[in-house]
Amino acid sequence: MTRAAVAASYGGPDVIEIVEREVPEPSDGEVLVELKAIGVNPFDYKSYSGAFGTDESKLPIALGSEASGIVVAVGGDVEGPVGPIAVGDAVIVSGRNGTYAERILIPARFVFPKPAALDWNVAAGVLAVAGTAYDALESVAVKDGDTVLVHGAAGGVGSVVAQLAKERGATVIGTARAQNHDALRAFGAEPVEYGDGLLDRVRAAAPNGIDAAVDAVGTDEAIDVSLEVLTDRARLVTTAAFGRAEADGFSTVGGPASMERRRLASPALLKQAAAGVIEVTVAKTFPLSDAARAHAELQSTHPRGKFVLIP
Structure with missing residues (x-):
């Protein structure tokens, strides 16, 4: 039993x-x-x-x-x-x-x-967030030299998106509450506070533009700002705003193909976590x-x- x-x-x-x-x-x-x-x-x-x-x-x-x-x-x-x-x-x-x-x-x-x-507690919590983050980055083909906007960059998934994007050679702009900005800087990301005026703050932080965006919060603010700064909405992916994705024509994570991609990537992701x-x-x-x-x-x-x- x-x-x-x-x-x-x-x-x-x-x-x-x-x-x-x-x-x-x-x-x-x-x-x-x-x-x-x-x-x-x-x-x-x-x-x-x-x-x-x-x-x-x-x-x-x-x-x-x-x-x-x-x-x-x-x-x-x-x-x-x-x-x-x-x-x-x-x-x-x-x-x-x-x-x-x-x-x-x-x-x-x-x-x-x-x-x-990895201790037992960290090991129990690493693959869901790492797999989702990896899947999101793959779906919008983040690569060396890109500037990536990550919404919810201090959260479980968003923080790993930021870390993996930096590992790929991307510049990361991450939205988060002010109290979490130091944590984002430790990941190598440039923090911006969400809320009124977010669009202007993102443009100021990325004067050369945003190449891809990962939404890990699902708010209309995150989606609206992303659509405004991107030239190609195919390079926007969300882990939460599924209704907006269907209505506005951008990507989501999930489904059988995503699950298999995450499973195949898991051994490498665990090595990265251990390192x-x-x-x-x-x-x-x-x-x-x-x-x-x-x-x-x-x-x-x-x-x-x-x-x-x-x-």
């Missing part, structure tokens, strides 16, 4: 319940992982908020898509993305729903070796039993960085 957090109905964080579940033994191609830490992401609460519909047949909704832990059992023919997986291996699981649990049975293709340089190229800050940890509180706090103003659940 394992304890797991699920959304029993649609609504706010109060619909989350802790339940007991049977965990089968691994079959061929599967591994059983005892989790040490679990990453929390905005998609987790959006999944039961009604934002993607309220199909009752999907209840209860298994929560979470990333975690770190130790392999405690394996099935036959177990081969992960970078090689064999054995009992006792320290691993990261990513890209499969249901990680809000003490133990998870998961296909080996979603299991990656945990770099020794310090990608920095992920853990803002706060919560017991698994406090998943509802974590979701409530994540939807309000909170410290910069990832939230992590501890089973």
